[in-house]
Amino acid sequence: MNTSIPKLPLILRPFILSLFLSLSVLLFISTQTPLHQRKTTSSSDQQPPPVSSTTTKATTTTTSSSSGGLRIRPGYSSYNAYIQHQLNKTLNPKLRQIWTTRDWERKVKVFSQFFDSLKQRHLLSNSSKALSVGARVGQEVEALRRVGVADSVGIDLVPYPPLVVKGDFHAQPFDNGTFDFEFSNVFDHALYPWKFVAEIQRTLRPRGVCVLHVALSRRADKYSANDLFSVGPLVELFKESELVEVRKVDGFGLDTEVVFRKKEK
Numbered sequence: 001m002n003t004s005i006p007k008l009p010l011i012l013r014p015f016i017l018s019l020f021l022s023l024s025v026l027l028f029i030s031t032q033t034p035l036h037q038r039k040t041t042s043s044s045d046q047q048p049p050p051v052s053s054t055t056t057k058a059t060t061t062t063t064s065s066s067s068g069g070l071r072i073r074p075g076y077s078s079y080n081a082y083i084q085h086q087l088n089k090t091l092n093p094k095l096r097q098i099w100t101t102r103d104w105e106r107k108v109k110v111f112s113q114f115f116d117s118l119k120q121r122h123l124l125s126n127s128s129k130a131l132s133v134g135a136r137v138g139q140e141v142e143a144l145r146r147v148g149v150a151d152s153v154g155i156d157l158v159p160y161p162p163l164v165v166k167g168d169f170h171a172q173p174f175d176n177g178t179f180d181f182e183f184s185n186v187f188d189h190a191l192y193p194w195k196f197v198a199e200i201q202r203t204l205r206p207r208g209v210c211v212l213h214v215a216l217s218r219r220a221d222k223y224s225a226n227d228l229f230s231v232g233p234l235v236e237l238f239k240e241s242e243l244v245e246v247r248k249v250d251g252f253g254l255d256t257e258v259v260f261r262k263k264e265k
């Protein structure tokens with residue numbers, strides 16, 4: 001019996017060889033690319049609005065800390081795709097109806113308790129000029145006003161007058177040093193967390209207070225653009241501020257309150 005393996009026709013040999021080489025190269029590349037690596041940008045709509053020069057420095061910081069506690073979710077093909085994804089939920093008419101009716105009072109009450117507590121700890125006062133970042137329909141702004149902080153406003157991609165004005169938190173529509181107090185429970189929605197933080201620090205006056213509600217012990221929803229695993233990366237990003245306090249809270253799925261105060265210089 002003849003047991004020898006039949007030889008490949010001569011014409012097929014270069015083809016098989018190049019197929020083998022291409023597969024080897026592809027396999028090598030796929031093992032070299034970390035899962036959390038951010039997309040490189042190539043077209044203009046992949047760029048967020050420009051922010052201050054501190055951004056570039058902070059980018060390096062965030063990248064270096066990404067494995068240690070902050071992960072940018074991959075998958076957005078462009079900045080516009082990220083914004084559209086956020087808008088899908090924020091503009092949903094049925095949800096907007098629920099947020100402004102059934103949900104309204106319940107959320108305003110919980111936010112009011114948080115802001116009352118901050119007043120008691122002298123981190124917020126009736127004379128504070130306050131901003132809520134990512135305020136959607138503005139329950140938190142209503143709460144600020146109810147506890148006596150009259151000069152309060154929110155920003156979101158979609159305005160909800162008179163409580164919320166239109167603004168992207170990666171490029172806040174306010175001058176430097178505008179606010180005494182900024183609150184946000186949407187850090188996880190930032191595609192560029194270092195810009196989110198740089199903008200808060202830019203628009204806070206010296207000694208101004210920033211309060212973030214974040215989720216550390218469970219992952220947030222499918223609209224989140226990053227995952228935070230510890231307070232460490234926030235401390236790294238808030239370079240112009242000092243950490244004042246970290247405490248556990250129960251805030252609509254967010255479990256940790258982190259308080260920063262912007263340094264004098």
Ligand SMILES: C[S@@+](CC[C@H](N)C(=O)[O-])C[C@H]1O[C@@H](n2cnc3c(N)ncnc32)[C@H](O)[C@@H]1O
Nearest residue numbers: 086090134135136156157167168169170186189
């Ligand atoms: C989970 S909701 C929180 C809404 C509100 N803070 C609350 O607790 O009811 C996240 C909000 O962030 C807003 N958002 C997402 N990306 C944004 C961006 N780049 N600039 C401003 N707002 C943004 C969304 O439109 C949405 O209203």
